[in-house]
Structures are given as structure tokens and as C-alpha cells.
Amino acid sequence: MTRDDMAVNLSKEVGLRRREARIIIDRIFEDISGCLGRGESVTLRGFGTFSVRRQKARLGRNPRKPEIEVHIPERKVVHFKAGGKLSGMVK
Numbered sequence: 001m002t003r004d005d006m007a008v009n010l011s012k013e014v015g016l017r018r019r020e021a022r023i024i025i026d027r028i029f030e031d032i033s034g035c036l037g038r039g040e041s042v043t044l045r046g047f048g049t050f051s052v053r054r055q056k057a058r059l060g061r062n063p064r065k066p067e068i069e070v071h072i073p074e075r076k077v078v079h080f081k082a083g084g085k086l087s088g089m090v091k
Contacts (some may be wrong), residue, residue, distance in 0.1 A: 003022065003025055003026070003029075004022070006021075006025050007021040007022040007025055008021075010024070010025065032050060035050075036050060036051075036052055036078055039052050044083070045083065046083050046084070046085035046086065047082075047083050047085070047086050048080055048081055048082040048083045048086055049080070049081045049083070050078060050079070050080050051078075051079050051080075051081075052076050052077070052078060052079070053076070053077055053078075053079045054074060054075070054076055054077075055074065055075050055076070055077050056074055057071070057072060057073050057074040058072050059071060059072070060072045
């Protein structure tokens with residue numbers, strides 16, 4: 001499902017124009033991204049939690065030339081943990 005698909009579904013269900021639904025969806029994603037950018041976590045009850053974690057620096061290898069080691073620096077990554085309701089729906 002894409003953002004446009006979400007906008008179409010939202011507009012049909014709530015009775016908004018597709019453009020208005022797209023603006024709402026984009027705003028939600030901007031808020032989530034902004035919180036994660038500031039290092040905060042975002043919890044959506046029943047759906048899950050987005051958080052930022054640090055991935056330690058490590059040595060990587062080129063699969064084509066395994067004798068060559070490459071230093072991969074520490075970085076931040078987004079982590080998602082599914083909530084109970086979402087996990088139950090997937091199973």
C-alpha cells in the first residue's frame with residue numbers, strides 16, 4: 001500500500017477530498033519523522049513503537065573480495081516494535 005492508496009481509502013471512509021486526505025497523511029508522517037529526528041520515540045497504541053537506536057561501529061567485508069575489510073562507522077537507525085494488536089492481526 002502506498003500513501004496514495006491510503007489517501008484514497010481515507011477519503012472514501014471519512015468523506016474528505018483525496019488531496020485533503022493526502023495532506024493529513026503527510027502531516028502524520030512529518031510528525032513521526034520529526035520526533036524520531038529529535039531522538040524521541042513514537043508510540044501508537046495497538047500498532048507499535050518507533051524508536052531510534054545506535055548501531056555500533058563495526059568491520060564489514062566486501063562479499064566479492066572478503067580479504068578487504070571496511071570500517072563502518074557508528075550510526076543511528078530507526079527501530080520498530082509491533083504492538084500486541086498488530087502482532088495478533090498478522091498471525
